[in-house]
Amino acid sequence: MTDLRGGGSLPADSTLAVHPALGGRETDWHALVRTHGSPLLVLDCDIIRRQYRKLAQALPDVSLYYAIKALPNRAVIATLAEEGCGFDIATNGEVAMLEQLFIEPRRTIHTHPIKRDLDIRTALRYGCTTFVVDNVDELEKFIPYRHRVALLVRVSFPNPSARVDLSRKFGCAADDVPALLKEADALGIHVKGLSFHVGSQVADAGMHVYAIRRCTELLRLPRPDAVAPMSVIDIGGGFPVNYDGSIEDIDAFCAPIRTALAELPSNVRVLAEPGRYIAAPAMTCVTSVVGRARRGERMWYYLDDGVYNSFSGQIYDHTRYPLIALDAQGESRPSVLAGPTCDSIDVIAEDILIGEMQIGDLIVAPMMGAYTAATATTFNSLPRARVLTLAAPASLDVDDSNVVRLA
Secondary structure, three states, X not given: OEEOOOOOOOOOOOOEEEOHHHOOOEEEHHHHHHHHOOOEEXXXXXXXXXXXXXXXXXXXXXXXXXXXXHOOOHHHHHHHHHHOOEXXXXXXXXXXXXXHOOOOHHHEEEOOOOXXXXXXXXXXXXXXXXXXXXXXXXXXXXXXXXXXXXXXXXXXXXXXXXXXXXXXXXXXXXXXXXXXXXXXXXXXXXXXEEEOOOOEOOOOOHHHHHHHHHHHHHHXXXXXOOOOOOOEEEOOOOOOOOOOOOOOOHHHHHHHHHHHHOOOOOOOEEEEOOOHHHHHHHEEXXXXXXXXXXXXXXXXXXXXXXXXXXXXXXXXXXOOOOOEEOOOEXXXXXXXXXXXXXXXXXXXXXXXXXXXXXXXXXXXXXXXXOOOHHHOOOHHHOOOOEEEEEOOOOOOXXXXXXXXXXX
């Protein structure tokens, strides 16, 4: 069982509390709920800045392109644009977000390996000209646009150690890359490099290193009929964050990646697509107890947020988030935290140890920026959690009625 009062949890009587997920800010969670209601997602753009800078320092010669799907939020995009970050787009909806914020298209890459013609035309109309393919059918979709685009071939590197293995659904086997390059050359389509993604929340950088070295071999293949030599490697994402204290710091994680990248030919430009690493620590969920019941030996506490809403990452992303029982009192006992819907799957935590809680008490869950709000639903016709934004760029015009800017 997990004791929510231990392992760095806050004192039971703490109303004004500081947590590392808010960058050391003093936050009166109860005051936020009294003012704005519950559930809430509190987004701190200063943490977005911090995470971007830490990864940029750990990978100093790599151009970073934020994977918008992790947290498609206007304040996040505007903040990263100020930092000089690029953007990894995969859908027409993401293109529209960037257009609304006047993000320069030269700072984007379109990384979805499977696209409709409409998707290609929409991205080209916006101004994005770098796309990813992983098979002949996708390659042939670019014949009408071959004088306007440059492609990256996505290479598959299955990685069972990743929390989510992204090579199961996409990617060309490394041994099949030469044939795909030969076909591109015959069609007069410019393939400017290779890309890969070794999976989400990987435990160590070993697969990154292997993939970089294998792609380096492929870059050096002779291609006498190529439009131009390949000069790009996109190393994807997968940079892990510390949900439970078991992950080494990002500089140590990236050290072997830096060593492998140093072996690349000097003309090769390196890209990466971080999503989780930038977004996850920047958002904290605040949810209230709306009901309670003793069922057998355990207390059940029903919250106004659950796995169909902000905690959706527990289903889709296989992630368990830190939980802080802000108001728990007395001896810790086996308990259950359940969500608000009428579906029995909607359970956040079972067999956790927690002191007694009353209706209106708060659970605070940091590290909830990635694949939470992005995958939340309105199942049972329940609204999504309201987003409160801290330290957003002054230039950002927040026009979403569900988003509140805090000083």
